[in-house]
Amino acid sequence: xxxxxxxxxxxxxxxxxxxQTYYASDSGIQSGATTARDDExxxxxxxxxxxxxxxxxxxxxxxxxxxxxxxxxxxxxxPDSPTDLEAQYSLTRAQRVRAAMFPExxxxxxxxxxxxxxxSQQSNVQRLAEPSQLLKTAIVHLINYQDDAELxxxxxxxxxxxxxxxxxxxxxxxxxxxxxxxxxxxxxxVLVQSPAMVGAVVRAMTTAAxxxxxxxxxxxxxxxxxxxxxxxxxxxxxxxxxxxxMLSSPVESVLFYAITxxxxxxxxxxxxxxxxxxxxxxxxxxxxxxxxxPKFLAITTDCLQLLSYGxxxxxxxxxxxxxxxxxxxxxxxxxxxxxxxxxxxxxxVLSVCPSNKPAIVEAGGMQALGQHLTGSSxxxxxxxxxxxRNLSDAATxxxxxxxxxxxxxxxxxxxxxxxxxxxxxILSNLTCNNxxxxxxxxQYGGVEALIHAVLRAGExxxxxxxxxxxxxxxxxxxxDAELAQNAVxxxxxxxxxxxxxxxxxxxxxxxxxVGLIRNLALCPANQAPLREAGAIPRLVNLLLKxxxxxxxxxSSAQQTYQDGVRMEEIVEGCTGALHILARDPINRGEIASxxxxxxxxxxxxxxxxxxxxxxxxxxxxxxxxxxxxELIDAEGASAPLMELLHSNNEGIATYAAAVLFRxxxxxxxxxxxxxxxxxxxxxxxxxxxxWEMAHTAVALEPTYLPDDGAYPPYGYADLTLDTLPLDPxxxxxxxxxxxxxxxxxxxxxx
Amino acid sequence: MNREEAPGKSQEDMYIQQKVRxxxxxxxxxxxxxxxxxxxxxxxxxxxxxxxxQLPQHNIEQGAEDVVMAFSRSETEDRRQ
Numbered sequence: 001x002x003x004x005x006x007x008x009x010x011x012x013x014x015x016x017x018x019x020q021t022y023y024a025s026d027s028g029i030q031s032g033a034t035t036a037r038d039d040e041x042x043x044x045x046x047x048x049x050x051x052x053x054x055x056x057x058x059x060x061x062x063x064x065x066x067x068x069x070x071x072x073x074x075x076x077x078x079p080d081s082p083t084d085l086e087a088q089y090s091l092t093r094a095q096r097v098r099a100a101m102f103p104e105x106x107x108x109x110x111x112x113x114x115x116x117x118x119x120s121q122q123s124n125v126q127r128l129a130e131p132s133q134l135l136k137t138a139i140v141h142l143i144n145y146q147d148d149a150e151l152x153x154x155x156x157x158x159x160x161x162x163x164x165x166x167x168x169x170x171x172x173x174x175x176x177x178x179x180x181x182x183x184x185x186x187x188x189x190v191l192v193q194s195p196a197m198v199g200a201v202v203r204a205m206t207t208a209a210x211x212x213x214x215x216x217x218x219x220x221x222x223x224x225x226x227x228x229x230x231x232x233x234x235x236x237x238x239x240x241x242x243x244x245x246m247l248s249s250p251v252e253s254v255l256f257y258a259i260t261x262x263x264x265x266x267x268x269x270x271x272x273x274x275x276x277x278x279x280x281x282x283x284x285x286x287x288x289x290x291x292x293x294p295k296f297l298a299i300t301t302d303c304l305q306l307l308s309y310g311x312x313x314x315x316x317x318x319x320x321x322x323x324x325x326x327x328x329x330x331x332x333x334x335x336x337x338x339x340x341x342x343x344x345x346x347x348x349v350l351s352v353c354p355s356n357k358p359a360i361v362e363a364g365g366m367q368a369l370g371q372h373l374t375g376s377s378x379x380x381x382x383x384x385x386x387x388x389r390n391l392s393d394a395a396t397x398x399x400x401x402x403x404x405x406x407x408x409x410x411x412x413x414x415x416x417x418x419x420x421x422x423x424x425x426i427l428s429n430l431t432c433n434n435x436x437x438x439x440x441x442x443q444y445g446g447v448e449a450l451i452h453a454v455l456r457a458g459e460x461x462x463x464x465x466x467x468x469x470x471x472x473x474x475x476x477x478x479x480d481a482e483l484a485q486n487a488v489x490x491x492x493x494x495x496x497x498x499x500x501x502x503x504x505x506x507x508x509x510x511x512x513x514v515g516l517i518r519n520l521a522l523c524p525a526n527q528a529p530l531r532e533a534g535a536i537p538r539l540v541n542l543l544l545k546x547x548x549x550x551x552x553x554x555s556s557a558q559q560t561y562q563d564g565v566r567m568e569e570i571v572e573g574c575t576g577a578l579h580i581l582a583r584d585p586i587n588r589g590e591i592a593s594x595x596x597x598x599x600x601x602x603x604x605x606x607x608x609x610x611x612x613x614x615x616x617x618x619x620x621x622x623x624x625x626x627x628x629x630e631l632i633d634a635e636g637a638s639a640p641l642m643e644l645l646h647s648n649n650e651g652i653a654t655y656a657a658a659v660l661f662r663x664x665x666x667x668x669x670x671x672x673x674x675x676x677x678x679x680x681x682x683x684x685x686x687x688x689x690x691w692e693m694a695h696t697a698v699a700l701e702p703t704y705l706p707d708d709g710a711y712p713p714y715g716y717a718d719l720t721l722d723t724l725p726l727d728p729x730x731x732x733x734x735x736x737x738x739x740x741x742x743x744x745x746x747x748x749x750x
Numbered sequence: 751m752n753r754e755e756a757p758g759k760s761q762e763d764m765y766i767q768q769k770v771r772x773x774x775x776x777x778x779x780x781x782x783x784x785x786x787x788x789x790x791x792x793x794x795x796x797x798x799x800x801x802x803x804q805l806p807q808h809n810i811e812q813g814a815e816d817v818v819m820a821f822s823r824s825e826t827e828d829r830r831q
Contacts, residue, residue: 351822352822357822389821390821392821393819393820393821396818425821429819432818433815433816465819466819469819472816473816476813477816518813519813576813583780583781617781620776651779654775654776654779655781657768658772658773658776661769661772662784665786673765676761676764676765676768680764680768683771683772684771
């Protein structure tokens with residue numbers, strides 16, 4: 001009570017001050033005069049400019065009971081004397097206001113307004129409320145004089161002071177009044193032009209002792225944030241850190257005003273993004289993703305998008321605060337289209353961040369985004385697709401993507417190039433090294449759909465390349481690989497695929513196509529169709545072109561790329577495809593007839609392990625024909641082949657040995673012995689019996705046996721030969737150095 | 751290292767053993783054999799049987815491993831509606 005009395009005393013002082021500057025006329029509460037004002041958008045006040053008429057009735061009414069207390073001179077003390085009333089009515093409205101504001105300017109005959117003095121019969125509450133009513137009334141009257149800038153200007157500094165008052169009641173009332181002022185354009189304009197006022201509102205919001213004041217102040221800032229000047233004023237008055245602090249408020253309306261105001265600032269105020277970031281805005285916003293109001297969430301997620309687009313640090317902060325989980329939760333549990341769209345935009349922004357990507361995938365992002373690919377909102381579908389595409393290379397081990405894969409296969413029928421680009425890209429990555437996904441996609445009719453996508457893609461590499469890669473994945477290393485290889489032929493895909501080897505060459509597509517052709521050739525039924533489509537001459541010509549290119553740049557240290565592909569990769573791919581094509585006797589003959597043997601022998605000297613492998617492989621097939629075997633020998637293949645017997649790569653050594661056996665058929669037994677001894681010291685060096693044989697064998701070449709009786713190390717890694725039985729199954733349990741992995745030879749990622 | 755003399759294996763035997771191994775591995779890798787090589791393997795059925803257990807269990811000739819495509823190199827431009 002003591003504090004109440006203290007503030008009451010201060011309030012009384014303030015009342016007195018106000019009464020000196022403003023007219024102490026009837027507030028309208030006692031007399032029934034309306035507190036109407038000119039309202040364009042007012043919700044609290046009803047009616048229109050009825051001031052004149054309302055005052056006419058003031059004398060007729062007895063003082064009405066009101067918790068707000070009495071106004072001016074019509075307190076419970078009784079009605080005015082006839083003289084006073086007559087004086088009142090003798091002045092025009094303008095004169096009355098002027099009298100209140102500028103008493104020194106009164107002309108003769110005008111009376112100053114009587115001052116309310118009898119306060120003894122007022123309640124404490126009434127007395128406390130009195131100054132606010134006076135204030136309110138005064139401002140109401142001011143508002144009616146829109147063209148009187150001076151009046152409005154005088155109110156603002158006063159209100160500014162009151163907003164900084166020690167008395168929270170005063171601050172509260174002042175805040176309420178300012179809030180009302182913002183509803184009207186004219187007064188709002190005056191407010192935004194006062195940095196002191198806006199700053200006072202910001203401070204009042206931050207230091208508010210009660211929620212109502214904070215709410216009012218936040219509402220003021222929210223109103224001001226719809227105009228450019230208002231945004232600038234808020235920004236310059238330190239509004240952003242204050243608003244960010246309000247994001248921790250337990251009051252929903254404060255939260256709403258704060259996030260909406262911040263949203264407006266982020267959208268339209270230069271410098272706002274940086275200021276929000278500096279004020280730890282992201283750390284406060286991400287936890288708000290747990291709220292349940294969809295419209296609130298839509299604004300919050302849009303703020304996150306604005307802050308994180310192009311800003312790596314922001315993305316990491318969102319990640320650190322559980323952003324991916326919160327966003328995925330929204331995608332999974334809400335139906336409000338705008339919210340889903342804004343959330344998908346944040347996920348899209350985060351999906352290019354290498355740290356956020358795995359977190360989004362782990363939180364079930366792929367499945368959640370996949371839920372929204374069949375709705376009616378095109379913008380949502382497209383955003384989800386782009387995001388899925390970005391995430392897909394991190395999702396190759398995810399389970400539960402059956403539904404998504406099926407939808408994507410369906411989308412391959414679309415004519416929308418964006419949709420095709422995304423669907424092919426996602427499928428390509430999700431079938432990468434994932435035998436289950438490969439089988440599923442094959443079963444869903446993916447082969448046929450991909451072929452149609454290739455045909456429709458034309459020159460669009462963003463569609464063709466991933467589509468061909470996906471087909472390449474589907475045609476190897478899973479239980480339905482053979483099914484897929486046949487399906488390509490059955491759906492007339494072979495001519496379309498071979499055509500992609502033609503000019504103009506877009507090398508990533510060429511590289512993918514060559515790999516696909518190799519896989520297709522694994523199926524014996526495809527050998528003839530591939531030949532008939534002209535695959536062999538195209539592959540040979542590409543090989544020659546690529547090889548010439550590598551020779552041209554052999555001397556320079558710099559590695560050259562064309563469209564991001566090295567020509568060594570094309571050499572390797574083409575030779576690999578020809579290797580498998582050469583399993584067919586007619587194809588074999590065609591390959592040999594194109595004078596390819598000298599080139600293949602030359603490739604045995606390549607520094608690229610995989611090139612050595614595929615060239616030894618193709619020579620091994622070609623050497624099945626006697627004539628070709630002789631040609632191979634004539635090209636001096638023995639020497640490099642003997643070297644290759646020592647390769648760490650078991651496949652290379654085997655091919656080399658096979659070629660040597662085949663070209664040594666008609667040779668002397670000495671030659672065969674030499675091969676055998678060489679094999680003993682290489683491919684079979686772990687075979688104890690062979691090793692022993694080497695000891696006791698007649699030394700054919702001094703270099704193969706040491707002089708001092710001890711066997712020096714040959715300087716290459718041990719070969720391990722498993723002792724388990726022959727297993728024809730195709731599994732992906734590979735010893736890395738045993739697989740044909742193009743990445744092995746290249747230090748840079750492909 | 752055991753340096754004692756191996757019991758009764760000639761150079762020719764060694765050659766045969768090695769050739770059998772190589773041809774079996776070729777078959778496992780999906781390559782073709784000549785008719786005479788097929789005959790050769792049939793002739794040395796006994797050797798073949800013992801050699802089978804010596805072969806690596808994994809299928810070597812599977813071709814290149816799949817490689818992912820990295821799409822998230824940059825953010826796509828985002829037009830606000």
